[in-house]
Amino acid sequence: MSDTLLAALDSNWSAADPAALTPDHAARLAELEQLDPALVALYRRGSEVLAGAADANTLRDRHTALLGRERGVITLGLAEMPRLSVDERKVRGKALNLVKRWLTEVHDARREAIALEREAADALDVTLPGRRGFTGRPHVLSQVRDDLLDLFHGLGFSIYTSPEVELDEYNFEKLNFGPDHPARDAHDTYFAGPDVVLRTHTSPGWVRAMEERKPPLRLVFPGRVYRAEAVDASHMDQFHQIDGLFVDRNVSMADLKATLNTFARAIYRADLPTRIIPIYFPFVEPGVQMDVQCVTCSGTGHIATAEGGKRCPVCKGTKWVEVLGAGMVHPNVFRAVGIDPEIYTGFAFGMGLERIAMGRYGIPEIRLFLENDLRFLEQF
Numbered sequence: 001m002s003d004t005l006l007a008a009l010d011s012n013w014s015a016a017d018p019a020a021l022t023p024d025h026a027a028r029l030a031e032l033e034q035l036d037p038a039l040v041a042l043y044r045r046g047s048e049v050l051a052g053a054a055d056a057n058t059l060r061d062r063h064t065a066l067l068g069r070e071r072g073v074i075t076l077g078l079a080e081m082p083r084l085s086v087d088e089r090k091v092r093g094k095a096l097n098l099v100k101r102w103l104t105e106v107h108d109a110r111r112e113a114i115a116l117e118r119e120a121a122d123a124l125d126v127t128l129p130g131r132r133g134f135t136g137r138p139h140v141l142s143q144v145r146d147d148l149l150d151l152f153h154g155l156g157f158s159i160y161t162s163p164e165v166e167l168d169e170y171n172f173e174k175l176n177f178g179p180d181h182p183a184r185d186a187h188d189t190y191f192a193g194p195d196v197v198l199r200t201h202t203s204p205g206w207v208r209a210m211e212e213r214k215p216p217l218r219l220v221f222p223g224r225v226y227r228a229e230a231v232d233a234s235h236m237d238q239f240h241q242i243d244g245l246f247v248d249r250n251v252s253m254a255d256l257k258a259t260l261n262t263f264a265r266a267i268y269r270a271d272l273p274t275r276i277i278p279i280y281f282p283f284v285e286p287g288v289q290m291d292v293q294c295v296t297c298s299g300t301g302h303i304a305t306a307e308g309g310k311r312c313p314v315c316k317g318t319k320w321v322e323v324l325g326a327g328m329v330h331p332n333v334f335r336a337v338g339i340d341p342e343i344y345t346g347f348a349f350g351m352g353l354e355r356i357a358m359g360r361y362g363i364p365e366i367r368l369f370l371e372n373d374l375r376f377l378e379q380f
């Protein structure tokens with residue numbers, strides 16, 4: 001009868017010697033041999049597969065196969081008893097109960113051992129090397145922006161932010177771009193509606209600030225701007241600017257030049273030559289462009305190569321690199337916001353963060369800023 005019960009146990013199940021869990025294993029087998037030899041093979045196999053269960057789930061499945069209330073081997077054995085004689089029934093009943101109790105003991109001992117093994121596996125191994133935590137950092141453009149804002153804060157400038165989605169009137173008209181002004185074509189603009197644009201520069205912030213506040217004003221305007229540009233190594237359709245504005249009585253070109261030189265010496269290096277050359281912007285008069293000497297070729301226009309030298313690719317041989325645009329605020333801009341240009345004067349400047357970061361760190365590609373490649377970002 002033990003054979004039919006044994007058939008309920010998978011012959012492929014892993015087995016182990018139960019003596020480690022129940023040291024009286026041999027004595028149990030001997031006792032069962034005396035009492036009811038037909039159950040010896042069943043107990044041996046049952047105790048071995050319980051001892052051989054590798055994990056808690058496997059152990060639970062085997063417990064169900066052996067001791068389950070409905071279909072367990074012991075239950076099946078008890079169900080066969082009515083077919084036995086009265087004397088046989090007495091012996092079998094006693095033997096089955098004994099096997100049941102012993103198998104339960106093996107099961108409980110194995111369950112405890114599995115729990116201890118798991119605890120040991122989860123325990124902290126102090127000999128392993130530690131895992132380095134990931135520490136983030138500000139994006140390189142944020143670092144450059146914060147450096148610039150710190151610098152201008154030290155010069156007395158406060159921060160003013162204005163909308164990225166801007167009225168055409170503020171982006172162009174009040175900055176002295178007429179509806180047919182040729183300079184408007186230079187800004188390839190994204191229109192969000194007939195009179196609404198994605199701002200093409202941070203300068204609309206001046207207009208809003210001057211409409212809201214009375215001079216003296218000393219403000220910087222950091223933010224993202226948009227142009228409908230074809231994207232290449234040095235052009236993106238979105239980039240970052242910081243504009244600056246200083247409006248008071250008797251503000252002169254000398255104040256502008258001193259401010260720009262302070263900026264260039266702080267951001268690049270103290271003895272880096274700079275120059276200011278005239279250039280046209282509609283919202284300033286006169287308008288200027290500030291260049292710094294090219295850092296890549298040290299102002300020679302040429303760099304050494306294995307073939308004996310070539311034209312500097314950064315300044316394209318001109319020896320200078322444009323850093324920003326600036327000028328004295330145009331009287332028409334003052335009039336548009338209700339400030340009397342006979343009483344007040346002011347200067348303004350605007351710079352691109354990407355250009356400054358590229359010059360400062362020798363970054364060759366503007367697209368790298370927006371690709372979010374950690375190999376790039378982790379260098380700064």
Ligand SMILES: [Zn+2]
Nearest residue numbers: 294297312315
């Ligand atoms: Zn150069």
